[in-house]
Amino acid sequence: MSTINRVGDMKLHTLTAHELAKLLISREVSSEELTRKLYGHIEKTDKNIGSYITLTKDIAIEQAKEADKRIKEKRDVGTLTGIPIAIKDNMCIKDVLCTCGSKMLSSFIPPYNATVINKLKKNGLVFLGKTNMDEFAMGSSTETSYLKVTKNPWNINTIPGGSSGGSAAAVASDQAVLSIGSDTGGSIRQPASHCGIVGMKPTYGRVSRYGLVAFASSLDQIGPLTKDVWDCAALLEVISGYDSLDSTSVNMDVPDYISFLNKDIKNIKIGVPKEYFIEGIDKDVELTVKGAIEKLGSLGAIIEEVSLPHTEYAVATYYIIAPAEASSNLARYDGVKYGYRAKGEGVDKDLLGMYENTRKEGFGAEVKRRIMLGTHTLSSGYYDAYYLKAQKVRTLIKQDFDKAFRECDVLVTPTSPTPAFKIGEKTDDPLQMYLSDIFTIPTNLAGLPGISLPCGLSKNGLPIGLQLIGNYFEEGRILQVAHAFEQSTDFHRNKAR
Amino acid sequence: MNYEPVIGLEVHVQLSTKTKIFCGCSTNFGASPNTQTCPVCLGLPGVLPVLNKEVVQCAIKTALATNCTVVERCIFHRKNYFYPDLPKGYQISQYDIPLGENGWIQIKLDGKEKKIRITRVHMEEDAGKLIHSENPEDSRTRVDLNRACVPLLEIVSEPDINSPEEAYQYLVSLKQILEYLEISDCNMEEGSLRCDANISIRPVGESRLGTKAELKNMNSFKGVQKALEYEIMRQKKLLIEGKKVYQETRLWNTDLNRTESMRSKEEAHDYRYFPEPDLVRINIDKEWVNKTRQSLPELPKVRRDKFKKEYGLSDYDVEVLTMDRKVADYFEECSKHFPNCKMIANWITGDVLAALKDKKNNIDNFNMSPEQLGELLGLIENGTVSGKIAKDVFQDMVCTGQDAKQIVSEKGLVQLSDEGELVLIIDKIIQQNPKPVDDFRSGKQNALGFLVGQIMRETKGKANPQLVNRILKARLS
Numbered sequence: 004m005s006t007i008n009r010v011g012d013m014k015l016h017t018l019t020a021h022e023l024a025k026l027l028i029s030r031e032v033s034s035e036e037l038t039r040k041l042y043g044h045i046e047k048t049d050k051n052i053g054s055y056i057t058l059t060k061d062i063a064i065e066q067a068k069e070a071d072k073r074i075k076e077k078r079d080v081g082t083l084t085g086i087p088i089a090i091k092d093n094m095c096i097k098d099v100l101c102t103c104g105s106k107m108l109s110s111f112i113p114p115y116n117a118t119v120i121n122k123l124k125k126n127g128l129v130f131l132g133k134t135n136m137d138e139f140a141m142g143s144s145t146e147t148s149y150l151k152v153t154k155n156p157w158n159i160n161t162i163p164g165g166s167s168g169g170s171a172a173a174v175a176s177d178q179a180v181l182s183i184g185s186d187t188g189g190s191i192r193q194p195a196s197h198c199g200i201v202g203m204k205p206t207y208g209r210v211s212r213y214g215l216v217a218f219a220s221s222l223d224q225i226g227p228l229t230k231d232v233w234d235c236a237a238l239l240e241v242i243s244g245y246d247s248l249d250s251t252s253v254n255m256d257v258p259d260y261i262s263f264l265n266k267d268i269k270n271i272k273i274g275v276p277k278e279y280f281i282e283g284i285d286k287d288v289e290l291t292v293k294g295a296i297e298k299l300g301s302l303g304a305i306i307e308e309v310s311l312p313h314t315e316y317a318v319a320t321y322y323i324i325a326p327a328e329a330s331s332n333l334a335r336y337d338g339v340k341y342g343y344r345a346k347g348e349g350v351d352k353d354l355l356g357m358y359e360n361t362r363k364e365g366f367g368a369e370v371k372r373r374i375m376l377g378t379h380t381l382s383s384g385y386y387d388a389y390y391l392k393a394q395k396v397r398t399l400i401k402q403d404f405d406k407a408f409r410e411c412d413v414l415v416t417p418t419s420p421t422p423a424f425k426i427g428e429k430t431d432d433p434l435q436m437y438l439s440d441i442f443t444i445p446t447n448l449a450g451l452p453g454i455s456l457p458c459g460l461s462k463n464g465l466p467i468g469l470q471l472i473g474n475y476f477e478e479g480r481i482l483q484v485a486h487a488f489e490q491s492t493d494f495h496r497n498k499a500r
Numbered sequence: 501m502n503y504e505p506v507i508g509l510e511v512h513v514q515l516s517t518k519t520k521i522f523c524g525c526s527t528n529f530g531a532s533p534n535t536q537t538c539p540v541c542l543g544l545p546g547v548l549p550v551l552n553k554e555v556v557q558c559a560i561k562t563a564l565a566t567n568c569t570v571v572e573r574c575i576f577h578r579k580n581y582f583y584p585d586l587p588k589g590y591q592i593s594q595y596d597i598p599l600g601e602n603g604w605i606q607i608k609l610d611g612k613e614k615k616i617r618i619t620r621v622h623m624e625e626d627a628g629k630l631i632h633s634e635n636p637e638d639s640r641t642r643v644d645l646n647r648a649c650v651p652l653l654e655i656v657s658e659p660d661i662n663s664p665e666e667a668y669q670y671l672v673s674l675k676q677i678l679e680y681l682e683i684s685d686c687n688m689e690e691g692s693l694r695c696d697a698n699i700s701i702r703p704v705g706e707s708r709l710g711t712k713a714e715l716k717n718m719n720s721f722k723g724v725q726k727a728l729e730y731e732i733m734r735q736k737k738l739l740i741e742g743k744k745v746y747q748e749t750r751l752w753n754t755d756l757n758r759t760e761s762m763r764s765k766e767e768a769h770d771y772r773y774f775p776e777p778d779l780v781r782i783n784i785d786k787e788w789v790n791k792t793r794q795s796l797p798e799l800p801k802v803r804r805d806k807f808k809k810e811y812g813l814s815d816y817d818v819e820v821l822t823m824d825r826k827v828a829d830y831f832e833e834c835s836k837h838f839p840n841c842k843m844i845a846n847w848i849t850g851d852v853l854a855a856l857k858d859k860k861n862n863i864d865n866f867n868m869s870p871e872q873l874g875e876l877l878g879l880i881e882n883g884t885v886s887g888k889i890a891k892d893v894f895q896d897m898v899c900t901g902q903d904a905k906q907i908v909s910e911k912g913l914v915q916l917s918d919e920g921e922l923v924l925i926i927d928k929i930i931q932q933n934p935k936p937v938d939d940f941r942s943g944k945q946n947a948l949g950f951l952v953g954q955i956m957r958e959t960k961g962k963a964n965p966q967l968v969n970r971i972l973k974a975r976l977s
Contacts (some may be wrong), residue, residue, distance in 0.1 A: 095544075109546065212548060213548050216545040221777035237557050247550065249549075250550055250780050251780060331590050331772070335545070338586060339584045340542065379771065381580070
């Protein structure tokens with residue numbers, strides 16, 4: 004860990020949350036100073052990167068001043084008090100634009116806070132702004148956003164991954180110390196992997212979804228994107244916990260996740276699912292991940308091959324269930340109450356015309372594709388063959404994991420089959436795009452926690468992510484393994500430039 | 501050829517829980533538009549429903565009171581369709597696993613009892629309301645979402661109903677049960693009770709069902725009956741003319757007294773039901789069901805049997821007294837203070853209900869407690885006041901809320917039953933009226949009535965009529 008000598012010289016914005024927390028607590032640096040520094044950096048770099056949709060500078064400076072006061076008065080100071088964070092633009096902050104990357108909500112200002120937002124506020128974090136994303140979180144490259152394209156800070160000709168591409172790019176380019184995203188089929192882990200940072204999808208039910216604009220309710224989960232594993236553990240602890248406003252959140256105590264760090268991983272059983280090393284996987288990815296697995300072995304973990312036989316059906320299953328739920332979740336965008344409403348001939352007098360034009364103009368192609376898919380698979384006569392069958396396969400996939408976790412503690416896989424691809428490379432080929440999430444989707448279907456952390460670079464200098472999957476509510480265990488790996492390697496110190 | 505109608509009814513009842521089914525907003529009727537709303541019932545992006553357990557409790561009560569089996573694991577589904585009063589674009593409802601199923605209720609028509617089977621009882625949320633402008637120059641329609649997310653129960657009958665009159669009786673009986681359970685105010689004008697009907701006809705003796713029409717938009721029980729009568733006539737005419745009945749949804753037009761086609765089967769929605777992923781399954785264990793069963797009030801049928809057997813009341817009295825649970829409670833409370841049940845029944849079915857109707861009042865805030873009525877009846881029974889005077893005392897009590905004894909003593913209304921005193925008065929009247937006395941003695945019976953009237957006038961109505969009759973006859977013979 005770098006030693007900090009003189010505050011004035013330092014590139015404050017490049018530090019991790021735990022490095023900054025020390026400076027804040029010792030009052031060598033104020034949250035306001037840090038926040039202003041970050042905005043300076045955002046102004047310089049975001050023209051090229053495009054992480055943010057909305058900057059909330061007035062709110063942030065206000066929050067930073069309040070955090071400084073709390074620190075000064077030693078009142079309600081948490082591990083992340085005063086740390087600036089970026090928020091994916093599908094989580095509601097009262098009175099702040101929430102676009103979801105869509106024309107449909109391009110002027111929508113929510114009148115309430117998401118539960119995670121209240122938790123972050125309570126802990127004194129500073130809201131820098133709202134980050135770009137694939138429209139309604141549907142995509143793996145952030146290219147389906149109506150508002151802008153976000154570029155990968157490692158190579159601006161490539162995508163940052165998605166759908167939480169803005170949140171990943173912001174952290175990777177030091178435009179934010181931390182960020183939160185949402186993960187329905189890999190939307191935190193895949194962009195974290197492409198941007199060379201840490202990203203975690205917690206167990207379904209660990210973090211409240213109240214105030215997260217729904218994509219697929221049974222799969223969506225909010226989680227952290229951070230510069231290292233310590234920050235991930237600290238942020239996870241802040242946002243986790245039961246919420247009476249979310250019936251699917253689970254009423255279980257939140258552990259002290261940091262207490263899992265700095266422990267050795269001797270005799271921890273790590274399973275390598277053979278179905279995740281398939282034909283078509285990028286050679287660099289395969290070699291790098293295999294190297295990382297060897298590293299885990301050298302740290303004392305017991306590596307064994309396991310089988311998750313239904314893995315090959317995961318993508319197909321996901322593309323039945325997620326669009327089905329989405330087709331219903333997105334029905335509320337009808338032009339009646341809020342959001343975009345089509346204008347012109349036929350719209351003012353005719354209800355059906357208003358609906359059709361509003362949804363035709365307000366949604367992008369990928370969103371419409373998924374609404375149509377979901378509407379079709381739920382229709383009478385098709386429900387049993389598609390939706391019901393998919394739910395059965397989902398159970399089989401879950402059972403695969405249950406069986407694997409009877410034999411081992413943690414599973415290790417690549418996060419994504421390839422490093423970041425070129426902007427525009429897959430936009431015309433949805434099926435290729437969907438395969439970007441082939442290794443992350445099964446965890447969402449099963450509801451398990453998964454983390455992605457950097458484990459090397461490709462020949463072209465792009466980051467490669469390692470995915471660790473844990474049993475239900477065993478985020479602590481995967482953080483332990485991730486931290487041990489991170490501390491014995493230097494990959495997390497690689498920086499985009 | 502003779503045709504018989506086959507009818508099934510779908511009743512929607514709004515529950516009178518304090519808060520809505522999936523959020524904490526009030527369910528009060530009549531607030532200004534959109535004042536009883538929050539992000540959840542407005543269907544804003546990102547919100548989630550949280551089930552109000554009280555609604556489940558009401559549903560279990562209703563399921564048990566209609567003899568349904570209660571499911572152990574209760575789940576909700578989404579019913580997807582677009583309409584401006586439906587903020588989420590789907591209604592959270594129940595689908596293939598309703599909370600209660602396979603029940604029945606009993607109805608009575610022309611003295612005959614009949615069981616109507618209940619298919620299902622399920623929970624769902626109500627939609628909002630569209631308000632169309634009444635100004636012809638303003639073509640806009642406004643949306644009021646106060647009602648969105650208000651809890652509803654849907655109670656569906658089997659097609660066991662064979663006439664519009666039976667349908668009417670079914671609704672009366674069902675409403676009575678719901679009122680006994682105190683889960684809804686069952687006010688059709690405010691829309692807290694709504695009824696749709698499925699009706700087909702078939703030749704008598706045929707076991708296959710004919711093609712049905714679904715009737716909507718009836719806003720009273722009589723409206724349901726009339727709509728069914730019209731529809732039977734319409735379908736019969738079609739069949740007699742050799743035409744076909746098409747499966748469709750028809751609206752009852754109250755002004756023109758006819759049903760009108762709304763949409764055909766082909767235009768029917770595909771609701772794309774699927775399990776609501778934002779809610780978790782709730783387990784309804786045996787203990788919950790048993791506790792609820794024990795907490796149920798005495799239901800109309802049990803109460804009717806009891807009133808007949810225990811209190812020995814006539815069918816008419818039983819019917820009238822048990823129609824409203826509160827009136828039945830009033831009767832039973834009164835019977836603790838006065839033993840003659842027949843007499844209580846007469847007074848309640850007569851004077852009490854008339855007084856309530858007169859004052860447009862209901863028994864909840866009636867001026868006279870059951871104990872006070874019992875005291876009045878006691879005064880009649882022991883001869884303190886005459887039945888006639890008692891009617892006046894009753895009216896005074898209704899107006900003032902005073903006790904009968906107080907009114908009787910303050911106004912000096914105690915019945916005159918002293919024989920010595922009565923003899924003096926009677927002799928005086930005999931002396932003053934020689935002609936009627938002669939008439940009576942010569943056989944004209946109605947002269948006696950005149951004399952009694954004179955005596956009552958003399959005593960301001962307080963003379964004990966039985967005594968007057970007896971003494972007068974003795975003095976004249």
